[in-house]
Amino acid sequence: MSDGNYAHGDYTGDGKALFWLALRTGLLTLFTLGIYRFWAKTRVRRYIWTSSRLDGSRFEYTGTGLEKFLGFLMAVVFLAVYLGLIQIVLFYFGLTIFAAPQTPEQALAQTAGVSVSALALMPFIFFAIYRARRYKLARTRWRGIRFGMDKDAWGYAFRAIGYWLLTLVSLGLLTPLMTFRLEKYMTDRTWFGDARFDQQGRWTALYGKMKHIFVGLALIALGVLAAALAAQSGPLLGVLSALAIPVGVVWFVIGVISYRVQSFAYLAQNKMLSGKVAFHAHPSTKTVILTYILGSIVLGICLSVATGIFGGIVAMTLSGIDFETMNGQFQPGMILPAIITVAGYLLTLTAAQAGALAAITQPILKHYVQTITVINLPALAEIQQRDADQGADAEGFADALDIGGAI
Amino acid sequence: MKGDAHLYDGRSAARHAVHVELSRDLQALVITGEALPEPLVWPLPDLRALGDHADDSQIVLARHRETEDESLRDPARLVVEDPEMVAWLRRTRPRLNRKDLRTGTGRRIALRLGGALAAVALMLFVILPALANTLAGLLPLEKEIAFGRSVKAQMERFLGATEVGALDCDEPDGQAALDRMVARLTEGQDLDYPLEVSVIDHKMMNAFAAPGGQIVVVRGLLDKADGPDMVAAVLAHEIGHVVHRDPTRHALRSAGSVGLLGLVFGDFTGGAAMVFLAERLINASYSQSAEAEADAYAHEALLAAGLPPSALGDMFETFRAEFGDREGPMAHFASHPQLSARIAAARAATPEGLPDRPVLDAAEWQALKTICDGRG
Numbered sequence: 001m002s003d004g005n006y007a008h009g010d011y012t013g014d015g016k017a018l019f020w021l022a023l024r025t026g027l028l029t030l031f032t033l034g035i036y037r038f039w040a041k042t043r044v045r046r047y048i049w050t051s052s053r054l055d056g057s058r059f060e061y062t063g064t065g066l067e068k069f070l071g072f073l074m075a076v077v078f079l080a081v082y083l084g085l086i087q088i089v090l091f092y093f094g095l096t097i098f099a100a101p102q103t104p105e106q107a108l109a110q111t112a113g114v115s116v117s118a119l120a121l122m123p124f125i126f127f128a129i130y131r132a133r134r135y136k137l138a139r140t141r142w143r144g145i146r147f148g149m150d151k152d153a154w155g156y157a158f159r160a161i162g163y164w165l166l167t168l169v170s171l172g173l174l175t176p177l178m179t180f181r182l183e184k185y186m187t188d189r190t191w192f193g194d195a196r197f198d199q200q201g202r203w204t205a206l207y208g209k210m211k212h213i214f215v216g217l218a219l220i221a222l223g224v225l226a227a228a229l230a231a232q233s234g235p236l237l238g239v240l241s242a243l244a245i246p247v248g249v250v251w252f253v254i255g256v257i258s259y260r261v262q263s264f265a266y267l268a269q270n271k272m273l274s275g276k277v278a279f280h281a282h283p284s285t286k287t288v289i290l291t292y293i294l295g296s297i298v299l300g301i302c303l304s305v306a307t308g309i310f311g312g313i314v315a316m317t318l319s320g321i322d323f324e325t326m327n328g329q330f331q332p333g334m335i336l337p338a339i340i341t342v343a344g345y346l347l348t349l350t351a352a353q354a355g356a357l358a359a360i361t362q363p364i365l366k367h368y369v370q371t372i373t374v375i376n377l378p379a380l381a382e383i384q385q386r387d388a389d390q391g392a393d394a395e396g397f398a399d400a401l402d403i404g405g406a407i
Numbered sequence: 408m409k410g411d412a413h414l415y416d417g418r419s420a421a422r423h424a425v426h427v428e429l430s431r432d433l434q435a436l437v438i439t440g441e442a443l444p445e446p447l448v449w450p451l452p453d454l455r456a457l458g459d460h461a462d463d464s465q466i467v468l469a470r471h472r473e474t475e476d477e478s479l480r481d482p483a484r485l486v487v488e489d490p491e492m493v494a495w496l497r498r499t500r501p502r503l504n505r506k507d508l509r510t511g512t513g514r515r516i517a518l519r520l521g522g523a524l525a526a527v528a529l530m531l532f533v534i535l536p537a538l539a540n541t542l543a544g545l546l547p548l549e550k551e552i553a554f555g556r557s558v559k560a561q562m563e564r565f566l567g568a569t570e571v572g573a574l575d576c577d578e579p580d581g582q583a584a585l586d587r588m589v590a591r592l593t594e595g596q597d598l599d600y601p602l603e604v605s606v607i608d609h610k611m612m613n614a615f616a617a618p619g620g621q622i623v624v625v626r627g628l629l630d631k632a633d634g635p636d637m638v639a640a641v642l643a644h645e646i647g648h649v650v651h652r653d654p655t656r657h658a659l660r661s662a663g664s665v666g667l668l669g670l671v672f673g674d675f676t677g678g679a680a681m682v683f684l685a686e687r688l689i690n691a692s693y694s695q696s697a698e699a700e701a702d703a704y705a706h707e708a709l710l711a712a713g714l715p716p717s718a719l720g721d722m723f724e725t726f727r728a729e730f731g732d733r734e735g736p737m738a739h740f741a742s743h744p745q746l747s748a749r750i751a752a753a754r755a756a757t758p759e760g761l762p763d764r765p766v767l768d769a770a771e772w773q774a775l776k777t778i779c780d781g782r783g
Contacts (some may be wrong), residue, residue: 013461021459046459050467057415057422057486060457060467064478066512073519077526079670139477142538143422179510193420381421388476400670 011366013051015358021047022354026043030346038399043407044357049140052369055377063139063394071396078080079124079400121401126157128397133186138221138389142192146386150189159185165361176206177265183267192273193383200211201270209262216252219244258285276379280329288364295360303352310344410489414438414447417482427485427492430478433580438485447483455480456496456503466493471507479507500779506581527671531689533662539660543652548600548619551655555619558654562623566609574607576626581606581778584771585624588639590764592646600649604642609777612729614646626779631725635767635775639708640719640753653697657690664689688723694745702749715761720753 040064049061141147156344163178164371180203187199223244230238261283268281317337374380410429416423425440430448438447449470457467459735465488470481487493496503557664560571566575589604600620622645623695633639648654668682727746743749767775 006586043459045456047461050459051461058462058467060484062477062480066508067477070515070519073523076523076671080523080526080667081529083530083667083670090490141482143418143420144482145420146482161783168635245662298691385418389475390476407683 005377007055007350007377009369009372009374010053010246011051011369012053013048013362013366017360018044018047019354019358021350022357025357025392026350026354035069036065036296038068041065041407042068045136047363048362048407054142055375057143057381060141061139062141063391067394068396068399069390071392071394072399073396075393075396075400082124083121091125098370104229113344121316122161123154123157124397125401125403126160127153128152128395128401128403129392130156130158130186132395132398132403134389135393135395138191138391143380145383148191148386148389149186150191151392152185152189156182156185175259177203179203179263180206180267187267187271191386193386195274195277195383196274198272199267200272201266201269205266206259209259209266210255212255212258213252214255214266216248216250216255219248219251221248223248235310254285254289257289261288262315263284264368274374274379274383278375280373280375281368281371283368285366291363291367293357293361295363299352299355302355303348306344306348306351310340314344316341357407365407408492408495410487410492412438412489412492413486414440414443415484415486416442417484427487435591435632436485439522451500452501452502452673455505456499458504460730462610464488464493466496466503468496471505479509502696524571530667535660535663535667536656536693539656540661541707543656545646552600552619552621554658555617555621555654558617559621559623560657562617566607566611568607570622574609576606576608576772576779576781578781580771580774580780581776584767584775585778587771588635588642588766588775591714592639592643594712598646598650598710602646602649606778611626612726614645616645616654618652620649622649623647629776629778631729633721633725634718634734635765635772636714636718637722637725638775639712639714640705640716640722640768643705643712644701644719645707646708647701650704651700652695657694657697657722660693661686661690687713698743699749699752702752706753710756710758712766713762713764714759716753718753718755720750720757723750723753739752760766 003110022040025036025043028036029040042061042063045061045063049059052059130153133152134153137147137149160182163174163181166174167178180199180201184199187197190197192222226237226241226244230241262285265281265283268279271279273279316336317340318334408583409426412427414423414425415421421442423442424441425438425443427436427438429435430437433574435451436449436454438449449468453471455469457469460467465486468485469480469485470483472481473479474481487496563571563574566574585604585606589602593602598611598620602620602622604622604624606624606626606629608626610627610630611625612631613626614622614628616622616652617659622642624642629638632641664686668685702719705719709716709718723746765772
């Protein structure tokens with residue numbers, strides 16, 4: 001859809017087609033002991049990218065499973081050695097300083113020493129997040145032109161740690177500052193061909209998007225206060241607290257989702273491409289939540305049917321065995337039901353992942369794509385190609401650390 | 408064969424309407440259009456379609472070319488939507504979906520794979536075990552004992568106890584007999600820990616050592632043993648584990664290797680099963696040598712207490728009659744060495760003419776065998 005000057009995003013992906021693709025690649029992953037997962041993710045991305053259309057042109061994903069596999073192997077070498085060395089050093093200091101904790105304080109310090117090894121992974125996690133986004137952009141093309149991102153993953157990792165600490169210290173009050181600055185850091189380093197993106201807007205504007213979080217918190221606080229007073233001033237306040245706390249918790253959860261959706265919208269609306277092309281985004285929090293709930297219900301029903309069928313088959317094959325007399329011993333008659341149980345479990349899990357992708361992730365993505373508008377299309381035609389990016393680890397760090405989600 | 412299509416030239420984001428037809432010699436596609444100063448010629452053997460495309464009604468063509476790109480493709484794209492042309496391409500161009508690999512890809516895969524395997528193996532077989540040994544030696548005693556209690560509680564829950572101590576057997580006469588047995592085995596020895604030996608009521612034929620000097624004998628073992636010496640032999644073996652701090656080292660090492668294996672196998676369905684199997688295999692190689700050392704310890708301790716090490720062999724004989732021995736490839740997954748080898752070792756360690764001095768007299772042995780009778 002376009003009138004020559006602006007165009008809405010368009011998503012043509014089909015649930016059934018994506019489900020079968022994800023199921024086929026998921027089974028291949030199972031049979032190859034996990035090695036195919038890099039190819040599986042690549043193929044699912046190709047499908048999703050080419051399902052997205054802007055002004056009549058489909059996006060393209062050019063990544064390959066092989067480069068992801070090689071990048072993962074590289075990341076494993078780094079992480080295995082790094083983890084090993086960091087653990088030796090931490091153990092050495094942790095144990096020589098506090099050999100036997102005599103006081104609670106020393107025991108606390110020792111516990112803190114152990115959690116440092118988890119913290120030692122944090123820079124790598126943020127590093128991997130930036131690298132993964134850079135890789136995905138470097139492998140995305142529209143009208144044959146590459147997207148891309150500058151090589152600044154360590155700068156991102158240090159800033160991310162800083163903003164996280166600020167957010168923690170401020171008890172979450174500075175969340176908008178973190179959301180805005182980190183997104184700005186990435187957006188300002190993002191390119192489409194030779195045109196650079198620019199994140200505009202103000203971080204304080206994101207406080208408005210947090211309002212439902214504040215309402216939820218206020219309700220919970222009210223409920224707790226009422227519960228404290230109920231002991232003295234009667235049952236009415238007790239009823240009030242019993243009502244306000246659960247409502248407040250649900251409101252808070254919806255508020256968190258709303259913040260994520262609406263802060264994305266605000267940040268998208270305030271992006272510019274080379275000072276000429278603007279964007280509009282108006283995703284609806286209600287649609288996102290309802291899509292999620294609906295998809296979960298459909299998936300839940302399908303899963304219970306599948307579990308019922310497999311359970312029935314296992315029960316049938318087991319019906320000939322007398323458990324009273326077998327005395328914990330192995331019986332050959334148990335091999336078949338055991339195989340069916342394990343195979344059924346793995347198959348159901350693979351199907352559940354494919355189903356979640358097709359019934360939840362894709363419809364939500366579709367909603368996001370369809371509510372984006374690009375303004376000033378003629379300026380896009382002037383954008384020129386950029387050089388290829390080798391992609392370094394091809395998000396191998398993100399794969400090794402299991403971050404990055406379904407797609 | 409001819410029709411209309413769209414071209415993205417790979418240099419600018421402009422969309423060009425073009426006309427495509429087969430060249431006169433039938434060897435290439437000739438692309439003409441207003442925006443093109445001269446026709447483009449794409450040889451048919453070079454044509455590739457983009458895979459996993461969401462729209463079946465169109466084909467996006469690219470040319471195969473030696474480039475620095477992630478895949479060997481020229482950046483220009485030709486989007487064909489004309490149904491006849493799409494059908495013609497699918498029918499006549501079998502190379503359309505060919506995967507092209509850069510030369511030297513095999514060598515790169517081998518190099519990276521070798522490097523990753525070497526790093527992981529170094530961690531799993533050198534660094535983590537060394538770390539576990541150091542740590543087991545450094546762990547404060549009271550922490551190790553507390554850890555051992557929680558391991559024992561876990562085992563009891565696994566055997567069906569609803570609360571801690573619910574399965575403990577504590578008939579006073581039986582307990583006294585057990586204490587006598589332990590005293591005779593450890594006489595004159597300086598153990599790092601206070602031993603805590605207990606019997607739990609379950610028909611399983613087993614005994615195990617938990618960290619911190621905890622030894623648990625399961626009642627099934629008492630039922631199947633032919634005499635007190637056989638029980639004493641098993642106890643000596645478990646005391647060997649305690650002395651060598653095997654349970655603690657084992658727990659520390661597997662905590663590390665499970666984390667590392669999780670990194671390798673990742674978050675795919677069935678990944679947890681892979682981690683479990685791999686951990687089992689790695690563990691078996693360590694645990695088999697630990698078992699052999701505990702056997703050797705048991706032989707010495709039994710001799711020192713004036714008891715025949717062959718009693719351990721007799722006990723293994725009972726195990727073998729009950730469960731059979733593990734042969735072939737499965738033996739690598741087993742946590743214990745083959746029983747026949749252990750029986751032979753126990754027999755070989757027994758000198759001729761050892762005086763017959765049973766560890767318990769008939770009444771004490773009867774008390775030990777009925778240690779669980781007081782329970783509900």
